[in-house]
Amino acid sequence: AQTVTQSQPEMSVQEAETxxxxxxxxxxxxxxxxxxxKQPPSRQMILVIRQEAYKQQNATENxxxxxxxxxxxxxxxxxxxxxxGDTAMYFCAFNNAGNMLTFGGGTRLMVKP
Amino acid sequence: xxxxxxxxxxxxxEKGKDVELRCDPISGHTALYWYRQRLxxxxxxxxxFQGNSAPDKSGLPSDRFSAERTGESVSTLTIQxxxxxxxxVYLCASxxxxxxxxxxTFGSGTRLTVV
Numbered sequence: 001a002q003t004v005t006q007s008q009p010e011m012s013v014q015e016a017e018t019x020x021x022x023x024x025x026x027x028x029x030x031x032x033x034x035x036x037x038k039q040p041p042s043r044q045m046i047l048v049i050r051q052e053a054y055k056q057q058n059a060t061e062n063x064x065x066x067x068x069x070x071x072x073x074x075x076x077x078x079x080x081x082x083x084x085g086d087t088a089m090y091f092c093a094f095n096n097a098g099n100m101l102t103f104g105g106g107t108r109l110m111v112k113p
Numbered sequence: 114x115x116x117x118x119x120x121x122x123x124x125x126x127e128k129g130k131d132v133e134l135r136c137d138p139i140s141g142h143t144a145l146y147w148y149r150q151r152l153x154x155x156x157x158x159x160x161x162f163q164g165n166s167a168p169d170k171s172g173l174p175s176d177r178f179s180a181e182r183t184g185e186s187v188s189t190l191t192i193q194x195x196x197x198x199x200x201x202v203y204l205c206a207s208x209x210x211x212x213x214x215x216x217x218t219f220g221s222g223t224r225l226t227v228v
Contacts, residue, residue, distance in 0.1 A: 035216055037219075043202060043204075043221050043224075044219055044220065044221045044222070045156075045204065045206070045217075046219075047217075050215065095212065095213055095214065100158050100169070100213070101146075101158075101217060102158070103148075103155045103156040105154060105155040106155050
């Protein structure tokens with residue numbers, strides 16, 4: 001069974017600074033997909049960024065980028081120039097064609113003015 | 114529709130009553146998923162549909178939980194004889210591709226409170 005671990009229950013960062021959220025996963029598969037989702041107080045899960053395991057290049061979406069270390073089974077999310085609107089729960093998720101996403105326990109991020 | 118719609122947004126029910134939660138996926142999305150999120154926790158997989166079939170029901174917590182999907186569209190999650198431990202947010206998601214490789218689109222969830 002696949003597991004996803006987020007070791008930081010809560011984090012805070014000053015507005016305009018950079019923060020990195022950690023995620024590790026466990027799988028015996030060689031090809032899979034990794035995701036970061038954001039869940040603001042509105043409860044709706046929003047896809048932030050996606051990484052395909054067979055691609056070595058780290059994915060980037062504007063201020064959001066990942067550091068994907070396949071051998072270490074690590075998939076961290078870096079948020080640059082943090083904004084107040086980034087305050088939310090962030091979930092790391094894994095999919096290996098098992099037709100369901102497996103989620104980590106989440107990291108609560110607070111961006112302080 | 115433009116997004117995944119869930120109803121009701123909030124539901125308060127008495128212990129022992131049955132509840133139905135509804136999910137309207139994005140039109141044309143083949144796969145539909147139900148997750149449960151307890152307060153302050155991550156998402157727990159319940160069930161998914163491929164078309165109108167549910168290949169994997171292993172996540173349903175007990176036989177009080179059931180789900181169906183019709184017309185490859187609307188899905189209903191039913192909880193019978195609700196218990197206080199059923200209190201949670203129930204999230205529905207859909208995806209265009211069966212594997213969900215491009216991620217899921219989620220609804221805003223139904224917050225269920227059993228009193």
